[in-house]
Amino acid sequence: MDTLINTIFPKGDPAPAEYFTGKAWVKPLVPKDDIFNSVIGNVVFEAGARNNWHTHRGGQILIVTDGIGYYQEKGKAIQLLKKGDVVTIPPDLVHWHGASPDSEFTHIAISTNTQKGVVDWLQPVTDEEYKQYNK
Ligand code: MN
Numbered sequence: 001m002d003t004l005i006n007t008i009f010p011k012g013d014p015a016p017a018e019y020f021t022g023k024a025w026v027k028p029l030v031p032k033d034d035i036f037n038s039v040i041g042n043v044v045f046e047a048g049a050r051n052n053w054h055t056h057r058g059g060q061i062l063i064v065t066d067g068i069g070y071y072q073e074k075g076k077a078i079q080l081l082k083k084g085d086v087v088t089i090p091p092d093l094v095h096w097h098g099a100s101p102d103s104e105f106t107h108i109a110i111s112t113n114t115q116k117g118v119v120d121w122l123q124p125v126t127d128e129e130y131k132q133y134n135k
Helices: none
Strands: 024-030 038-045 060-073 079-082 086-089 095-099 105-112
Touching: 038 060, 095 105
Parallel strands: none
Antiparallel strands: 024 038, 038 105, 060 079, 060 086, 060 095, 060 105
């Protein structure tokens, strides 16, 4: 299993278990406010961990800093993510993100236009859905 050697930020606090499968940690970097309207956090996922399906009313940008991860938009194939990848997620698009099965994974998550809302959680990503990645 790959381990993270290029971590930039502290691991932070455990992510809320009700919205994640497996373990993840969130380090808040920029809080919600009415000046920047952007919430920024560093998220670390253990191998196999992922968040539930969800949407962002104001959209989200992911910047991958370490490890190998997955990103999926509803109805599309799972995409592989690696260090240096940037994902732009339009408002209200149903999606999830997390680690691949054999690697920890870290991204910076920037939720934009947060005056419209930060995140709306949906159902967990099942093991069956998670296994659908095709190399
Ligand atoms: Mn998201």
